[in-house]
Amino acid sequence: xxxxxxxxxxxxxxxxxxxxxxxxxxxxxxxxxxxxxxxxxxxxxxxxxxxxxxxxxxxxxxxxxxxxxxxxxxxxxxxxxxxxxxxxxxxxxxxxxxxxxxxxxxxxxxxxxxxxxxxxxxxxxxxxxxxxxxxxxxxxxxxxxxxxxxxxxxxxxxxxxxxxxxxxxxxxxxxxxxxxxxxxxxxxxxxxxxxxxxxxxxxxxxxxxxxxxxxxxxxxxxxxxxxxxxxxxxxxxxxxxxxxxxxxxxxxxxxxxxxxxxxxxxxxxxxxxxxxxxxxxxxxxxxxxxxxxxxxxxxxxxxxxxxxxxxxxxxxxxxxxxxxxxxxxxxxxxxxxxxxxxxxxxxxxxxxxxxxxxxxxxxxxxxxxxxxxxxxxxxxxxxxxxxxxx
Amino acid sequence: xxxxxxxxxxxxxxxxxxxxxxxxxxxxxxxxxxxxxxxxxxxxxxxxxxxxxxxxxxxxxxxxxxxxxxxxxxxxxxxxxxxxxxxxxxxxxxxxxxxxxxxxxxxxxxxxxxxxxxxxxxxxxxxxxxxxxxxxxxxxxxxxxxxxxxxxxxxxxxxxxxxxxxxxxxxxxxxxxxxxxxxxxxxxxxxxxxxxxxxxxxxxxxxxxxxxxxxxxxxxxxxxxxxxxxxxxxxxxxxxxxxxxxxxxxxxxxxxxxxxxxxxxxxxxxxxxxxxxxxxxxxxxxxxxxxxxxxxxxxxxxxxxxxxxxxxxxxxxxxxxxxxxxxxxxxxxxxxxxxxxxxxxxxxxxxxxxxxxxxxxxxxxxxxxxxxxxxxxxxxxxxxxxxxxxxxxxxxxxxxxxxxxxxxxxxxxxxxxxxxxxxxxxxxxxxxxxxxxxxxxxxxxxxx
Numbered sequence: 068x069x070x071x072x073x074x075x076x077x078x079x080x081x082x083x084x085x086x087x088x089x090x091x092x093x094x095x096x097x098x099x100x101x102x103x104x105x106x107x108x109x110x111x112x113x114x115x116x117x118x119x120x121x122x123x124x125x126x127x128x129x130x131x132x133x134x135x136x137x138x139x140x141x142x143x144x145x146x147x148x149x150x151x152x153x154x155x156x157x158x159x160x161x162x163x164x165x166x167x168x169x170x171x172x173x174x175x176x177x178x179x180x181x182x183x184x185x186x187x188x189x190x191x192x193x194x195x196x197x198x199x200x201x202x203x204x205x206x207x208x209x210x211x212x213x214x215x216x217x218x219x220x221x222x223x224x225x226x227x228x229x230x231x232x233x234x235x236x237x238x239x240x241x242x243x244x245x246x247x248x249x250x251x252x253x254x255x256x257x258x259x260x261x262x263x264x265x266x267x268x269x270x271x272x273x274x275x276x277x278x279x280x281x282x283x284x285x286x287x288x289x290x291x292x293x294x295x296x297x298x299x300x301x302x303x304x305x306x307x308x309x310x311x312x313x314x315x316x317x318x319x320x321x322x323x324x325x326x327x328x329x330x331x332x333x334x335x336x337x338x339x340x341x342x343x344x345x346x347x348x349x350x351x352x353x354x355x356x357x358x359x360x361x362x363x364x365x366x367x368x369x370x371x372x373x374x375x376x377x378x379x380x381x382x383x384x385x386x387x388x389x390x391x392x393x394x395x396x397x398x399x400x401x402x403x404x405x406x407x408x409x410x411x412x413x414x415x416x417x418x419x420x421x422x423x424x425x426x427x428x429x430x431x432x433x434x435x436x437x438x439x440x441x442x443x444x445x446x447x448x449x450x451x452x453x454x455x456x457x
Numbered sequence: 458x459x460x461x462x463x464x465x466x467x468x469x470x471x472x473x474x475x476x477x478x479x480x481x482x483x484x485x486x487x488x489x490x491x492x493x494x495x496x497x498x499x500x501x502x503x504x505x506x507x508x509x510x511x512x513x514x515x516x517x518x519x520x521x522x523x524x525x526x527x528x529x530x531x532x533x534x535x536x537x538x539x540x541x542x543x544x545x546x547x548x549x550x551x552x553x554x555x556x557x558x559x560x561x562x563x564x565x566x567x568x569x570x571x572x573x574x575x576x577x578x579x580x581x582x583x584x585x586x587x588x589x590x591x592x593x594x595x596x597x598x599x600x601x602x603x604x605x606x607x608x609x610x611x612x613x614x615x616x617x618x619x620x621x622x623x624x625x626x627x628x629x630x631x632x633x634x635x636x637x638x639x640x641x642x643x644x645x646x647x648x649x650x651x652x653x654x655x656x657x658x659x660x661x662x663x664x665x666x667x668x669x670x671x672x673x674x675x676x677x678x679x680x681x682x683x684x685x686x687x688x689x690x691x692x693x694x695x696x697x698x699x700x701x702x703x704x705x706x707x708x709x710x711x712x713x714x715x716x717x718x719x720x721x722x723x724x725x726x727x728x729x730x731x732x733x734x735x736x737x738x739x740x741x742x743x744x745x746x747x748x749x750x751x752x753x754x755x756x757x758x759x760x761x762x763x764x765x766x767x768x769x770x771x772x773x774x775x776x777x778x779x780x781x782x783x784x785x786x787x788x789x790x791x792x793x794x795x796x797x798x799x800x801x802x803x804x805x806x807x808x809x810x811x812x813x814x815x816x817x818x819x820x821x822x823x824x825x826x827x828x829x830x831x832x833x834x835x836x837x838x839x840x841x842x843x844x845x846x847x848x849x850x851x852x853x854x855x856x857x858x859x860x861x862x863x864x865x866x867x868x869x870x871x872x873x874x875x876x877x878x879x880x881x882x883x884x885x886x887x888x889x890x891x892x893x894x895x896x897x898x899x900x901x902x903x904x905x
Binding site (some may be wrong): 382 | 805
């Protein structure tokens with residue numbers, strides 16, 4: 068085993084395929100590995116029985132569903148319960164540390180350089196192979212970690228919104244700040260990336276439902292002792308991992324097509340690599356209706372939300388409702404005509420007038436990214452400065 | 458209950474117009490004025506433009522016609538001493554013809570102060586719809602010579618019954634009802650909701666997804682293409698319907714002639730033209746203005762004229778129709794699904810639709826996704842719905858750089874199947890400019 072390679076090699080130096088991360092049925096290897104061990108410089112030999120954990124992926128979701136998926140033999144009582152786990156490519160992230168401490172896993176320290184030879188290594192099948200299978204053992208693994216986690220008490224909430232709006236620009240969808248502002252009195256908004264693992268689990272267990280744009284934060288539910296209802300906002304494609312998790316947890320998750328593309332403009336202009344859900348905007352009326360239908364029947368008793376859930380009703384027509392609030396009218400215009408940059412600049416100004424600089428900045432930023440409006444960029448910086456001063 | 462658009466998401470474009478009561482318009486003259494064919498105004502004997510003879514917009518707004526301030530050049534070639542009525546410019550454009558060109562004819566109505574006098578128009582365009590209307594009104598015309606000014610010593614100049622964005626007078630309705638009485642309107646089966654389609658207009662004057670909407674609405678509406686119909690046929694269709702709906706446009710001005718007035722649903726962009734609001738007030742018609750058009754691109758590049766560049770917000774239109782003139786939509790599970798397309802998501806209501814239905818829903822939820830539109834186009838083509846497929850392929854070809862060969866090629870294929878060889882040829886040339894080796898495209902060239 069080499070510290071920096073996500074696979075193990077047999078005594079002849081050949082790669083042992085079942086030690087690799089594998090996706091899908093058939094060949095689907097996410098990690099690039101040499102077919103033979105590049106260097107046979109064995110610096111240490113271990114003759115104790117150890118468990119192969121695999122390549123440790125530090126991305127939050129992949130850690131929860133793949134990196135710990137081979138630990139199930141440690142759940143059984145007996146001598147194997149105390150085996151050391153061999154993980155390659157380890158990274159020290161707070162949630163990895165918290166999880167491992169909670170599970171009480173004993174990690175085998177690999178040498179930084181050279182090859183480590185193990186004479187008695189157990190290679191369990193992973194309890195989750197992406198897009199291929201999921202086994203109940205993955206839930207048991209996480210429940211053991213949960214049992215060891217010191218979970219603080221959290222205030223109960225009807226809907227917990229797993230926000231992405233505080234993530235780096237390249238990983239944020241348009242209009243999530245706007246949606247969060249609209250929902251502010253009806254949901255508890257958390258930013259999982261700023262919370263400890265225990266705080267995330269506490270917030271989830273204390274909520275009736277969890278909602279948000281589909282992403283790895285939803286995998287924390289694997290650890291929750293009580294699993295809430297769930298609404299995941301997706302593009303037209305639902306990732307198999309979330310569908311599989313839903314089946315495993317028996318959640319009845321509503322996968323709602325609530326994200327739409329905004330065209331090719333942003334990716335053409337920006338200088339940084341982007342990841343899902345960048346380039347998508349949230350379909351706010353559809354999301355409001357979906358939340359009401361799936362998890363919060365009283366949501367649309369809020370008059371503003373009811374109007375925005377069917378914004379065409381704000382048109383002057385027979386029997387329609389009216390809204391006098393200029394800010395809400397500006398919001399409705401953006402919801403109906405989301406690519407109207409004029410509408411977004413107007414909404415940005417309305418937010419600024421109300422001192423809602425973060426909401427304003429989101430609108431200006433969208434105009435700046437989707438059009439050539441230099442005024443939008445200037446307004447964006449002004450709004451961000453005002454936010455900093457606050 | 459009718460409400461002012463400014464209460465909602467729409468902003469008014471132009472106006473506001475005041476509604477002038479019957480009898481408040483005036484006629485000036487007889488006076489001496491000089492007119493010249495093709496010049497959209499008449500001149501005083503000293504050569505100054507008589508401003509009241511031109512088309513005027515709202516105060517402070519630039520007049521729509523470029524009319525010289527002084528009589529151009531030559532001395533009059535004719536002098537006419539008979540009484541005539543100044544009709545003003547005869548505008549070819551359908552809506553402007555109905556709202557402006559005929560708006561000075563009110564003194565010619567039966568019992569009017571100028572009844573029976575001939576009318577002088579500054580232009581003499583000919584169009585079947587105009588000819589039909591003028592014949593129905595039974596108007597006498599004094600035609601200006603092809604060149605050279607004519608001096609009229611006894612010309613009457615009525616105020617127009619409709620000055621855009623300024624006023625509309627009750628007389629405009631009387632003018633059109635007079636024409637209506639002279640029109641031989643064919644009988645037509647009674648229809649519920651009449652959809653005034655723009656989908657057959659040139660691509661620069663139509664919105665995206667209207668063909669799709671019309672296909673979805675199916676038998677819930679009677680869809681017509683006014684530009685392909687005579688005036689009498691249009692009036693017949695309107696009078697025979699309980700409601701009229703469509704993307705806002707000049708076809709709605711045909712209501713001015715209808716003896717019975719249906720309810721109206723105007724599908725608008727963010728702006729509502731004052732002309733339509735003024736007409737609604739004038740006719741006291743039960744009308745709704747629904748903002749259900751959205752821009753397809755962040756920037757306005759390439760837009761020609763309204764509603765080009767906009768797409769129809771189909772779920773919003775379905776819900777608006779369901780709440781107003783088409784309550785039956787709510788009971789149609791097929792349409793109800795598309796009115797709330799998010800319910801087709803997994804675990805929402807358990808609704809199931811066909812593969813074609815799923816492709817439609819995907820486009821409704823993600824209208825900027827060109828792959829979704831290509832998929833929908835293919836699904837339509839599989840069903841033999843070539844006109845629906847064509848709309849999707851043309852949308853992709855126009856808006857995206859992702860499918861520079863496939864989208865126009867498939868559009869050419871649909872056009873060829875529909876027997877529209879010349880258009881298929883044009884689209885094939887677009888393909889060949891990018892991929893000269895395309896055998897299929899070469900096969901759609903005329904003469905191949």
